[in-house]
Amino acid sequence: MRFAIAVLMLLLLSGCAAPKTDDYIRHIQSTSASQQWVSPLPVYLAAAQIELRGEYDSNNATEQLNVLYAGDAGIVGFMAQVAAHAALSNNAQNSRLSEQQLQANKVLEPLAEQLHQLHTVQLTYQTPELSWLAQADPKALYMVSKPIFFLSQDARVLSLKHIVQLEPAAAVVAGKKATALYSNLIEVVAQPLTAERSIEYWQADQGAALIGTMQAMYQQSMALALADVKGQLKQDTQAETFRLAIADKLRIERGNRISASCKQLVFRNLRGWILAMPAQSGHCEPFDVSVNADTTPAASHRDPEKT
Amino acid sequence: MRNFKVALVAILAMVLTACASTPFSPIKMDNNFYQNNNTTIGVYMVAPEKVDTYLIGASCLVCYAAAAAANNALTKHIQTMDVSDFTEVKAELVKMLQDKGQTVVLVEQDLKLNRLKKSKSKTAGFAEQDFTALKSAAGVDKLLVVQIDMLGAQRLYNGYIPTSAPTGAVSGKLFMVDLSNNKLELDQRISEFVAVEGEWDEPTQFPGVTTAYFRAVEQAKSFIKQQL
Numbered sequence: 317m318r319f320a321i322a323v324l325m326l327l328l329l330s331g332c333a334a335p336k337t338d339d340y341i342r343h344i345q346s347t348s349a350s351q352q353w354v355s356p357l358p359v360y361l362a363a364a365q366i367e368l369r370g371e372y373d374s375n376n377a378t379e380q381l382n383v384l385y386a387g388d389a390g391i392v393g394f395m396a397q398v399a400a401h402a403a404l405s406n407n408a409q410n411s412r413l414s415e416q417q418l419q420a421n422k423v424l425e426p427l428a429e430q431l432h433q434l435h436t437v438q439l440t441y442q443t444p445e446l447s448w449l450a451q452a453d454p455k456a457l458y459m460v461s462k463p464i465f466f467l468s469q470d471a472r473v474l475s476l477k478h479i480v481q482l483e484p485a486a487a488v489v490a491g492k493k494a495t496a497l498y499s500n501l502i503e504v505v506a507q508p509l510t511a512e513r514s515i516e517y518w519q520a521d522q523g524a525a526l527i528g529t530m531q532a533m534y535q536q537s538m539a540l541a542l543a544d545v546k547g548q549l550k551q552d553t554q555a556e557t558f559r560l561a562i563a564d565k566l567r568i569e570r571g572n573r574i575s576a577s578c579k580q581l582v583f584r585n586l587r588g589w590i591l592a593m594p595a596q597s598g599h600c601e602p603f604d605v606s607v608n609a610d611t612t613p614a615a616s617h618r619d620p621e622k623t
Numbered sequence: 624m625r626n627f628k629v630a631l632v633a634i635l636a637m638v639l640t641a642c643a644s645t646p647f648s649p650i651k652m653d654n655n656f657y658q659n660n661n662t663t664i665g666v667y668m669v670a671p672e673k674v675d676t677y678l679i680g681a682s683c684l685v686c687y688a689a690a691a692a693a694n695n696a697l698t699k700h701i702q703t704m705d706v707s708d709f710t711e712v713k714a715e716l717v718k719m720l721q722d723k724g725q726t727v728v729l730v731e732q733d734l735k736l737n738r739l740k741k742s743k744s745k746t747a748g749f750a751e752q753d754f755t756a757l758k759s760a761a762g763v764d765k766l767l768v769v770q771i772d773m774l775g776a777q778r779l780y781n782g783y784i785p786t787s788a789p790t791g792a793v794s795g796k797l798f799m800v801d802l803s804n805n806k807l808e809l810d811q812r813i814s815e816f817v818a819v820e821g822e823w824d825e826p827t828q829f830p831g832v833t834t835a836y837f838r839a840v841e842q843a844k845s846f847i848k849q850q851l
Contacts, residue, residue, distance in 0.1 A: 568841045587830040
């Protein structure tokens with residue numbers, strides 16, 4: 317009996333969960349999302365201030381804590397040790413993640429002045445498809461938008477992880493969790509800057525290039541999210557492995573191609589997230605229009621390397 | 624009494640010596656290797672028959688049974704992956720070597736490397752097994768071997784207890800042996816373990832672990848190609 321309890325408990329604990337990060341969401345795509353679509357769709361920005369973080373490799377912070385168990389503690393003692401191990405391990409990982417984030421945020425110090433002036437309202441844009449809400453207001457359906465921007469440690473690459481959730485209005489107003497009709501993460505990575513002038517580029521003209529690039533990335537992410545909700549993104553491609561050289565780093569992703577141009581590759585990864593990555597020149601394919609013309613981004617990316 | 628102490632120390636020393644293992648010293652290919660193109664190189668791969676989960680440290684029988692049960696859904700999914708995502712690299716290696724002016728053949732027959740006899744010579748820089756017997760069987764002068772021991776997802780255990788989340792894993796050996804004298808022209812360890820980005824426990828498709836696996840595959844393939 318004791319053995320059975322121990323095994324059962326271990327099975328339950330075997331999840332050995334990875335630490336939670338806020339740039340993660342499970343992809344949900346309900347068929348009723350497109351049916352309940354209203355235009356313009358109200359968008360509720362989850363934060364007033366634009367969140368910009370230093371980028372770091374979270375993989376280094378997810379190693380587990382090793383603990384030796386006392387063998388003579390009995391079944392209750394053993395269970396207590398396992399529970400303590402799980403709690404310690406999770407706590408240690410979360411604290412390592414926080415430490416790494418604080419360390420990574422040092423790249424933003426030269427941009428302190430510009431960061432104070434960044435508000436999410438600056439990301440909004442004119443489109444007949446969306447209406448922007450200053451405060452919650454009961455409607456049929458809301459899009460909750462949570463953009464998080466990241467700047468690489470060499471300040472060359474600005475990226476956006478945009479969490480979008482289509483939820484019933486009452487749940488958003490009441491601040492309660494509801495079953496989303498659609499939830500996804502849209503990641504957009506801007507064209508890398510040349511190495512020598514990256515920080516100066518973002519600082520110039522009171523951060524004009526910074527907010528301009530953020531706006532373009534946000535618009536594209538929103539356009540991709542809307543097209544996805546409506547089921548307009550290409551879905552019939554085979555899974556492939558993408559090797560993407562972004563600045564000096566190689567990024568390997570697995571997913572299904574949505575569209576490719578000389579400047580950008582858009583694909584859906586295995587989690588269902590949509591990623592728009594800078595493509596290497598020389599590996600271009602003819603532009604593939606897989607997103608309907610009326611849902612393509614209103615503004616194109618700036619090309620910092622040419623400025 | 625003194626003799627007894629000496630004998631005890633000698634026995635202890637012998638026992639402890641047995642525990643020590645020779646540290647692995649990698650061998651890189653000589654810069655002039657490709658100047659000699661009068662030889663035929665065989666490319667040979669040994670890889671697991673299926674992509675799998677590896678539960679390292681769940682050493683007792685019951686521990687392993689509990690760990691296997693706990694990771695059953697992950698194992699089921701990971702086994703749906705096709706080994707060819709990795710094994711296709713052997714064709715790329717043949718082409719790479721041919722592009723460098725070498726005569727290359729892909730050795731498809733089972734050479735049964737685990738049945739090779741131990742080499743009589745223990746000299747550093749020479750293979751521990753006697754590969755010279757394969758010269759006529761494989762019909763080549765030099766044999767490039769990609770020997771994969773682990774292909775899939777690895778999870779560490781301490782008995783019953785998981786001490787890590789699963790990682791994408793490709794590990795094994797890469798070596799080239801001259802079949803005329805058993806000399807190693809290349810000897811490297813393949814060791815690619817890639818952590819899952821974010822949450823890993825995402826049944827039934829485990830996209831995070833699957834992506835980590837494909838990253839490990841790509842990194843291993845890159846590593847192998849870089850050695851040639």
